[in-house]
Amino acid sequence: MAIPYITNNISDIIQDKEVDAVVIASPPQSHHDYFMQFLHAGRHILLEKPSSISLKDLDEMINESGNYPDLVICDCSCRHSRLQPKFRFVKKVIDSGELGDVYYIHHNSVARQSRPGIEYNPDAKWFLNKQIAGAGPLIDWGVYDLSFHLGVLSDVPQFVSSETLFKANKLDRTDPGTSVYDVEEHFAVSMRFNNGLNYYWERAAHANNEAPNETRIYGTHGGLKLQYCTWDSPKVELFGLEKGINGKATKTLHEIDMKDHTDDGYELTVHFLNCIEKKEKPMMPLKLARKHLEIILKI
Incomplete structure (x- = not known):
């Protein structure tokens, strides 16, 4: 049209x-x-x-x-x-109580040379200016990460405090094509919430290493491991325990139907x-x- x-x-x-x-x-x-x-x-x-x-x-x-x-x-x-099948599956599992109390979320995604304003959409130099963009991957992808991870917990956890482990940029010799380049390329932070949840969070648009976009959710009775983006693997690993005393550790692989x-x-x-x-x-x-x-x- x-x-x-x-x-x-x-x-x-x-x-x-x-x-x-x-x-x-x-x-x-x-x-x-x-x-x-x-x-x-x-x-x-x-x-x-x-x-x-x-x-x-x-x-x-x-x-x-x-x-x-x-x-x-x-x-x-x-x-x-929040508008995709993996979110709905994870939230349903957590809502069912199968994981028990969720006490820890670990998320990392470390890419190489995938920076907005440089490798991705290179004409949009505003991505590199903190006064315009707000931050680097912390805000560019951070809003998605928090939307997913706090959303599967029904938006109940309330932020208490954080410890920023580091923020780094200019981790290669690439010319950004602009005199203003003050957003982070790589960050890691540890956060605490009022319900006892601890959350380790690391992202990089560029770093001298790499890690998949992977979330691990730990509960007192079970856990989940997945890559939440729709273009990543549809497989979600569910960790649990057999019922009864001395129940053995279990792992079940679920493949989320993404065809619709x-x-x-x-x-x-x-x-x-x-x-x-x-x-x-x-x-x-x-x-x-x-x-x-x-x-x-x-x-």
């Missing part, structure tokens, strides 16, 4: 009465201004992640959107996390439209996105 009209003037969109909804996919620093304009114009909003890089701006967006209860506002960080999952972006679009037309609740409302942003900004 052809796009009948193209403009680079936001006022053209605001004045077009046929536009019911918009997607704000500009660099994060600009989200607040665009959001307010479209909100006041009465448009439903699908907001690219991160919703903001400022808690002050995001609080203003949340408070003002409360005056427009009929408008759908959805943050995109549910894209790779078309594409993460497509599923996000369908979800947004269903929120508008069928009154579904957004999987990532701004208040929940704020919880994740607050954690990230404290690291």
